[in-house]
Amino acid sequence: MNAKKIIIIGGGIGGLCTAIALQKNGFEVTVYEKVRKLGEVGAGLTLWSNALKVLRELGVADAVIRAGSKVNRSQIRASNGDMLHNARMGEMETQYGEPVIAIHRAALHEILINALKPNTLNLGVGFVKFEQDGKGVTAYFDNGKSDTANLLIGADGVHSAVRGQMFPEIQLRYSGYTAWRGVVETENEAALGLTSESWGVGARFGIVRVDKSRIYWFATSNQPAGEKSTGEQRKAKLLSLFKDWHDPIRHLLDSTPADLILQNDIHDIQPFAPWSTGQVTLLGDAAHPTTPNMGQGACMAIESAYVLTRSLKEESDIKSALRRYESQRHERTAWITNTSWTIGRGGQVRNPFLCALRNFLVKIMPASAMQKNIHRAAGFDVTYLL
Ligand SMILES: Cc1cc2nc3c(=O)[nH]c(=O)nc-3n(C[C@H](O)[C@H](O)[C@H](O)COP(=O)(O)OP(=O)(O)OC[C@H]3O[C@@H](n4cnc5c(N)ncnc54)[C@H](O)[C@@H]3O)c2cc1C
Numbered sequence: 460m461n462a463k464k465i466i467i468i469g470g471g472i473g474g475l476c477t478a479i480a481l482q483k484n485g486f487e488v489t490v491y492e493k494v495r496k497l498g499e500v501g502a503g504l505t506l507w508s509n510a511l512k513v514l515r516e517l518g519v520a521d522a523v524i525r526a527g528s529k530v531n532r533s534q535i536r537a538s539n540g541d542m543l544h545n546a547r548m549g550e551m552e553t554q555y556g557e558p559v560i561a562i563h564r565a566a567l568h569e570i571l572i573n574a575l576k577p578n579t580l581n582l583g584v585g586f587v588k589f590e591q592d593g594k595g596v597t598a599y600f601d602n603g604k605s606d607t608a609n610l611l612i613g614a615d616g617v618h619s620a621v622r623g624q625m626f627p628e629i630q631l632r633y634s635g636y637t638a639w640r641g642v643v644e645t646e647n648e649a650a651l652g653l654t655s656e657s658w659g660v661g662a663r664f665g666i667v668r669v670d671k672s673r674i675y676w677f678a679t680s681n682q683p684a685g686e687k688s689t690g691e692q693r694k695a696k697l698l699s700l701f702k703d704w705h706d707p708i709r710h711l712l713d714s715t716p717a718d719l720i721l722q723n724d725i726h727d728i729q730p731f732a733p734w735s736t737g738q739v740t741l742l743g744d745a746a747h748p749t750t751p752n753m754g755q756g757a758c759m760a761i762e763s764a765y766v767l768t769r770s771l772k773e774e775s776d777i778k779s780a781l782r783r784y785e786s787q788r789h790e791r792t793a794w795i796t797n798t799s800w801t802i803g804r805g806g807q808v809r810n811p812f813l814c815a816l817r818n819f820l821v822k823i824m825p826a827s828a829m830q831k832n833i834h835r836a837a838g839f840d841v842t843y844l845l
């Protein structure tokens with residue numbers, strides 16, 4: 460296709476993977492990222508086999524596997540520690556050819572940035588608005604500068620300013636719960652290969668070993684959006700919320716530096732279409748934000764990066780490429796958003812009787828039924844789609 464110059468707004472996982480994929484296919488790419496330093500210090504994430512397949516195409520899968528830790532088991536527990544479900548995630552590698560990986564976000568960002576050509580990423584430059592005239596699209600930034608290209612990709616996250624200009628009517632949907640995240644340094648390797656999520660009344664706590672020296676945890680609780688708090692207040696609240704939960708939850712919270720505890724209200728958007736207007740399109744959380752209950756938000760951004768690049772490479776014009784990209788991504792990302800929303804509703808139930816019933820049902824449900832969605836998500840291979 461003739462469209463050679465592409466601007467990406469946002470240097471998150473979606474924006475960086477798109478830049479790598481496009482550069483590998485001969486496009487000229489510039490990424491503009493508003494923060495000065497990338498990679499949230501206090502968080503990790505899991506990347507499933509479906510994302511690893513794309514990362515292999517991008518040439519970074521082995522580096523990601525080395526920097527992270529393979530997930531062999533994923534457990535659901537009750538708040539007192541009772542085992543409700545024990546999924547064999549290690550089987551994914553045998554079945555789908557790639558493992559499920561837990562990794563620190565800063566480590567992932569470093570790998571992705573190193574895979575870019577020099578001078579691709581402009582840090583500390585915030586997107587303000589775009590203008591397009593059918594021939595090109597110009598982005599304007601908060602440093603007073605501008606840049607013009609054949610295509611602009613808004614990969615600027617759930618609160619996307621690019622989407623805000625394109626579709627001002629689209630509203631975020633608040634899930635009813637907030638999430639905190641933290642990372643603890645520990646040399647204890649006991650939990651290597653294990654992730655767990657414990658379910659209580661209107662609250663959940665997850666533990667993920669991201670590498671040999673660090674454990675990442677996340678916690679959720681039902682509450683109104685918009686809480687303002689200091690790190691010390693967050694830590695005190697978490698210690699109180701989870702004081703009666705099983706080991707080592709209290710220990711992990713105690714060991715986390717208060718000023719490194721992150722808090723995000725959890726939003727998504729009900730699946731919408733289109734994602735494009737003229738020479739501007741959306742990718743990742745800007746296009747298909749999801750609640751984190753399936754651990755698939757970044758995986759979907761990575762898949763979309765691949766599909767968009769292939770569409771741009773193989774179609775003769777931008778309009779056809781964007782139409783193909785959206786038609787190949789909409790159904791799958793909508794399924795993830797909707798399924799994840801439903802899982803979140805179940806996970807955050809606040810009636811103690813319903814919680815006990817939910818935990819009982821999860822405990823007696825056959826493993827195959829519990830793992831149906833896991834396999835539908837992880838077993839999907841976008842690299843065979845095109
Ligand atoms: C608690 C929690 C746990 C999660 N766990 C997982 C998990 O285990 N696995 C998984 O796959 N996903 C997980 N996710 C989801 C995942 O984090 C997101 O889906 C993923 O980060 C989306 O990537 P993105 O690049 O689209 O957006 P983002 O990561 O949000 O990146 C957007 C980037 O755009 C930049 N930006 C924003 N506005 C502008 C602007 N005006 N100008 C320039 N730059 C701008 C931002 O600074 C940011 O760097 C989790 C999310 C949460 C909240």
